[in-house]
Amino acid sequence: MKKNYRYIGFSDHNPKLKDLTTADKKKILSKRRDTLLQAYETFEKQASRREGVSVPKMYIGLEIDIRPDGSLALEDELLDMLDYAIISVHSQFHQDIETATQRILSALEHPKVKIWGHPTGRMIQERSGLEYDWDTLLPVLKQKDMWIEVNASPRRLDVPDDLIPKVVTAGVPLVINTDAHHEKHLDFMKYGVWMARRGGAEAKDVANARALKQLRLR
Numbered sequence: 001m002k003k004n005y006r007y008i009g010f011s012d013h014n015p016k017l018k019d020l021t022t023a024d025k026k027k028i029l030s031k032r033r034d035t036l037l038q039a040y041e042t043f044e045k046q047a048s049r050r051e052g053v054s055v056p057k058m059y060i061g062l063e064i065d066i067r068p069d070g071s072l073a074l075e076d077e078l079l080d081m082l083d084y085a086i087i088s089v090h091s092q093f094h095q096d097i098e099t100a101t102q103r104i105l106s107a108l109e110h111p112k113v114k115i116w117g118h119p120t121g122r123m124i125q126e127r128s129g130l131e132y133d134w135d136t137l138l139p140v141l142k143q144k145d146m147w148i149e150v151n152a153s154p155r156r157l158d159v160p161d162d163l164i165p166k167v168v169t170a171g172v173p174l175v176i177n178t179d180a181h182h183e184k185h186l187d188f189m190k191y192g193v194w195m196a197r198r199g200g201a202e203a204k205d206v207a208n209a210r211a212l213k214q215l216r217l218r
């Protein structure tokens, strides 16, 4: 509400403890959903007492690891518990371009997936991240009506500005995300906006600059 947002999505990481069964993960995800819905309801009640405020709509998403072989760290049946899914690489940053491209193509096969998070996986001054055959990936992303994240965390700024014109020309919308792991990190949004602008993107190229009605999540 302080940011005057019309909507917000929560995208914790997928459950990562070892040896979790599908049933365990299902339990974790439904508990999380209940917690968020309850908190939202309480918040909405408090907010409705104040005049002239509009409560942002809440979406419950998840950021899911793309494993080195392109499979996702969450079962397809559990993806249906989400309003949207982000898929991201968090491991194995030394694959060659063909293997990395194939990895993403496999991950894109899951119909619920909407956003490809911090695509290169670079960490500024730490690692350069993965390279891909963008001419292969972009038409697939476009055809699947997917979005590419501009991760606004100052450590990432990913997808990088030099790739943004390619993404925009291919007609794949960007989505600017703070990667917030703390309330304070919501202030990172401006870095993502600047990165997108530096790459030549305009508001019309950014999915989460759209009005709520035009958002069209899965």
Ligand SMILES: [Zn+2]
Pocket (backbone or CB within 6 Å): 063, 088, 090, 117, 118
């Ligand atoms: Zn991530």
